[in-house]
Amino acid sequence: MAGEWLAYGELGLAAIGFAPFALHRWSCGLWSKQKIECPEELSGLDMTILLPVWNEELIIEKKLANLSKQDFKAHLLLVDSASDDQTLSKAKTWLEDFPDAFESHKIIPMETRKGKTAAVALALKELEGSEGIIVMTDADATIMPGALERINRWFSNPLVGSVGGTPQREGKFESESEHREIYTLLRVGESSHDSTPFLEGSLLAWRAGMVSASDMYLSANADDAQIATAVRLNGLRSIQDPDLKFSDQMPLTRKGQRRQKVRRAQGLIRLLTRKRKHWFSHREGRFAKILRRNAWMHILSPLAIAAGGVMAIMRNIAYLPETSLTMALSAVELYCLASWLLARSNKSFFGIRTAGVIMCGLENLLVALVHSGRGKSLHMWEQHTDVRETLANQ
Template sequence: MSPLVAITGTLLAVTAVPYLAFLGLYAWVGPSGSPAEKSEAKPTVSVVLPTYNESQIVETKLEDLLALDYPMEKVELIVVDSSTDDTREIIREYFADLEAPDLTLIEEDERRGLAPALNEAYEAAEREMVVKTDCDSKLPQNVLREAAANLSDPKVDAVTGRNVEVLGGSGVESGYRGVQSHIQQLESHLDSTLIFHGPFSAFENDALLPIDPNSLADDTELALKIRRQGGRVIFDPAVQYKEASHSAFVKRRKQKDRRAMGLIRLLVQHRDALGEYGKYGKLVLPFNWWFMIVSPWLLTLTLVVGTVAAIASLGTAGAALPVAVGLFTFLGQRDALGPAQALYSLFDTQVSLLRASVELLRGKGDGTWEVDTELREAFE
């Protein structure tokens, strides 16, 4: 066996071991449902909705919110808007003849980024439970009740949920969200989950903390900070939402890379939490460090060394390895891998995490986000 082949095998084994360990831990714990002691509750609710040039879909989103199965007299809607189109005029007109929910419209004269907008909205929130949702997500009628049931557990300060339908039909994103939901369910049963989702997350108002104005992962940062101050932050598969996503490789980069940048930067900023806060710092954070920061580089190195080893051993026939990876990517972005689609979804995520690491090393990334018109069409 040539040294390059041996090195490739070693790299592959080192990359795979944490994932195999996770699968073993998942089988041992057997997580199911929410770890919270849920009970029926109807707290007052502040729904926070950040908007930027959402005139195409904002009325549909408002209809979605008013259709929720919850007493609207207990709800206030806080919209923080930095639009240059007529989004806020549409909102004002929509609420002109409504008695409930109450509306607070925060108008920004200039676009400062999502995190500062959310800080201002959270500061204005006066109700017991604070829900953050995105304009391009759809919510089932029971979502507020399910969130409230989780937060009725005095040990739980925040809850997020899962994307049950990817609007636009992206098999890549659907596969990844399926894998991610299993990860988050295990994390929540061990202690707390790391990632919180913008389409729907709910927090105890008295647990809210300011987030970094330059944050690229505002929902996850807030959840992480709440866990650091002693609250439990969990994932419940019964808390559901729908969000649009692309499958095409290039189109996904814009959406996925920005999220990846935010998560990596957040982990690095809070590296002092490793080993602290019970199983959160001893198991949850180390696994996410491995998955988001270490594994993408190891996987890339494995592919590079493996290709060199194959060509050195087999000549031009060794090029079959990069060709196979290219074919895997080609079929995966077309949702054409059948049972292997979830595996491609993980590979695609590793690509985004690697690209995000490179961009962060180059000093790139800010707190603004751009409207994706194709995804808005999927929402409609």
């Protein structure tokens, strides 16, 4: 009898943990059918490219060249987080060699490294009072031809406050491709319904004046999600454009990938926790529901699944599966365990791939919650040097 009670408890926790993923996936699939069309006309607004960098000597020249090839000429604001390599000297030399690449350019060197969010906040202070569109991009991202023009057209819609690009990640991990497909579907669906709180900092644009330095939480990462959420809470929409593409290189090792995912997870968890007063806000309308569901998936779900896992271990140690309920539950547990282990080792296959991606995602969220509970912040991290070396050799 006690074994069955453990089984019922495990089922309840599993329902709490997995239900939001199924519900939100179904909702976003429906919402994404109501596509938002990019306007045909330009907004007439000037554009400033914000490029935060730290130790990017291997790829800074390629990045500047990629930006200069855009068919819309913009201003450039480069913020260097106290690089200790040749990033600054190479950037200055390139800009001297190609003086007409941008409408104007300015470099702000920071005296000490404080993390990307602090660099973005410094740029926002520099741009206070300016008008137009701010386009933030990462040094390791290559944006598609015509990206700036497409972004400019989006802002001819007065309801749009921020627009994010859609990643095309290069690398050998199939689980990452599956993760990106799911992630993009959710973000595009949220954008169609109202707004998404999470956009990609590798290519993110917003109206100048919609976000101030005070909106940024300096000791946390996920600066891009902080910006997207601030824009929506300030009254305009934050959307991800599925046709606005950029490419980047995923970390080359599983350890590097997990490190990146845990860091990102902590940033999103901390953002959602800080915005908890908006989860049930009538004023925010549909966006409150989107925030609430993401909080459920990012905070409550990993805790529920972890607790369910503990109950499963206790039940299987103390009681043999004897009833149809416990035998069926043991089979499901084996399926979840296999999908998680195979996805972790990049050996997933059809039938378990999606489950494996979700299980690995829950693992990363749980690790991020543990780090946060211990007071460990991941907003400053060691660079993925293998990614930079790969990009430099392409």
